[in-house]
Amino acid sequence: MQDVTDLPFIRVAAHYGAPDYFFTEFFRVHAQSRPEKHILRSIVENKTGRPVFAQLIGEEIPHMVRTVKELLKYPIAGIDLNMGCPAPKIYKKNVGGGLLRDPAKIDELIGALRDAVPGLFTVKMRIGFDSTENYERVLGLINKHGVDLLSVHGRTVKEGYRSDVHYDHIAIAARTVRCPVLANGNVTSAAKAAAVLEETGAAGVMIGRHAIRNPWIFRQCRERLVERVAPNALSSSNNALEAKRSTPIFQPTLADAREYITRLYRETQTPDIPEKAHVAKMKKYLNFVGQSVDAEGKFLHDMRRAMTEAELFAVCDAHLLTEPAKLFATEPYPGIIARPNCETPVESCSLDTITA
Numbered sequence: 001m002q003d004v005t006d007l008p009f010i011r012v013a014a015h016y017g018a019p020d021y022f023f024t025e026f027f028r029v030h031a032q033s034r035p036e037k038h039i040l041r042s043i044v045e046n047k048t049g050r051p052v053f054a055q056l057i058g059e060e061i062p063h064m065v066r067t068v069k070e071l072l073k074y075p076i077a078g079i080d081l082n083m084g085c086p087a088p089k090i091y092k093k094n095v096g097g098g099l100l101r102d103p104a105k106i107d108e109l110i111g112a113l114r115d116a117v118p119g120l121f122t123v124k125m126r127i128g129f130d131s132t133e134n135y136e137r138v139l140g141l142i143n144k145h146g147v148d149l150l151s152v153h154g155r156t157v158k159e160g161y162r163s164d165v166h167y168d169h170i171a172i173a174a175r176t177v178r179c180p181v182l183a184n185g186n187v188t189s190a191a192k193a194a195a196v197l198e199e200t201g202a203a204g205v206m207i208g209r210h211a212i213r214n215p216w217i218f219r220q221c222r223e224r225l226v227e228r229v230a231p232n233a234l235s236s237s238n239n240a241l242e243a244k245r246s247t248p249i250f251q252p253t254l255a256d257a258r259e260y261i262t263r264l265y266r267e268t269q270t271p272d273i274p275e276k277a278h279v280a281k282m283k284k285y286l287n288f289v290g291q292s293v294d295a296e297g298k299f300l301h302d303m304r305r306a307m308t309e310a311e312l313f314a315v316c317d318a319h320l321l322t323e324p325a326k327l328f329a330t331e332p333y334p335g336i337i338a339r340p341n342c343e344t345p346v347e348s349c350s351l352d353t354i355t356a
């Protein structure tokens with residue numbers, strides 16, 4: 001996620017239980033582009049023990065292939081193509097989600113990338129641009145070019161980030177393509193992950209915003225879906241998996257959330273970033289965290305008014321350490337959205353504009 005899955009965030013996420021794989025923020029590819037140094041750091045300095053895929057956004061084949069060759073010199077798990085970003089300034093250039101309007105271009109681009117990537121080549125896509133009319137054709141291209149893994153965000157580009165997720169369309173992908181499919185969109189908890197896997201038949205889930213809110217979510221998924229089931233249950237249905245779960249799933253408290261915020265603050269701090277700017281960046285993460293703190297949105301209300309580090313942590317103490325043993329909600333509280341006035345159009349794929 002742009003602005004999110006940088007090296008500091010990856011480190012923090014790994015501390016609480018890393019996902020099986022990470023995907024970088026997207027490398028922008030055009031005639032003058034060079035792989036962005038800060039994104040390269042999340043590859044080169046990744047000590048989490050989990051592989052990281054390098055994601056590219058672009059459409060000009062010579063530059064995409066050149067960038068692939070540059071990135072292959074780094075310790076990446078594979079190359080991932082972004083066909084989902086819904087920001088108008090991105091899709092108007094026919095990149096990201098804009099590609100979904102043009103299956104012929106996708107055919108050409110995926111073919112060229114497949115030829116350029118000797119190892120794992122993966123694709124992240126939405127189910128269409130403003131309709132799903134090209135969806136099955138694009139899935140056919142995933143098969144034609146032997147893509148190794150497909151992540152499907154179950155919304156069209158025009159649906160942005162807040163509509164219902166069309167899990168039935170993710171199920172179509174899981175049935176159609178020969179590679180594993182990761183189901184993406186509103187996987188809010190381990191229980192939701194189990195339900196989405198059941199509904200879609202996907203091989204796994206991809207989690208975005210709810211990992212910012214709840215960095216324990218990957219651990220919780222693993223506990224629910226993999227580790228705490230009898231080994232012979234793995235060949236049975238998801239219902240059997242749930243029935244054989246033996247020990248409870250980790251439940252963070254408000255005190256744990258307070259500790260997460262401190263860790264995130266320290267990890268994201270750099271000498272060149274002024275306090276006010278750092279507090280502003282923290283608020284973007286806390287917009288998500290606040291969805292699990294209280295049902296009335298009081299933490300969010302107070303947090304948004306903090307201007308200094310001291311004010312921010314005073315708000316955190318007041319809301320998180322008064323009842324430290326209270327559970328940090330597993331699901332976001334209903335109606336508590338990450339930002340007010342979030343019907344504003346998504347102008348970029350960044351924490352500034354994307355809500356949950």
Ligand SMILES: Cc1cc2nc3c(=O)[nH]c(=O)nc-3n(C[C@H](O)[C@H](O)[C@H](O)COP(=O)(O)O)c2cc1C
Pocket residue numbers: 001002003004024025026055082084085124153161184185186187206207208209210349350351352354355
């Ligand atoms: C701040 C932010 C940045 C994002 N940047 C990217 C990106 O660089 N590449 C990408 O494939 N998806 C990006 N996404 C989309 C997410 O990967 C994901 O598809 C979407 O948020 C839906 O999943 P979720 O409900 O788990 O968040 C971004 C999402 C957010 C919230």
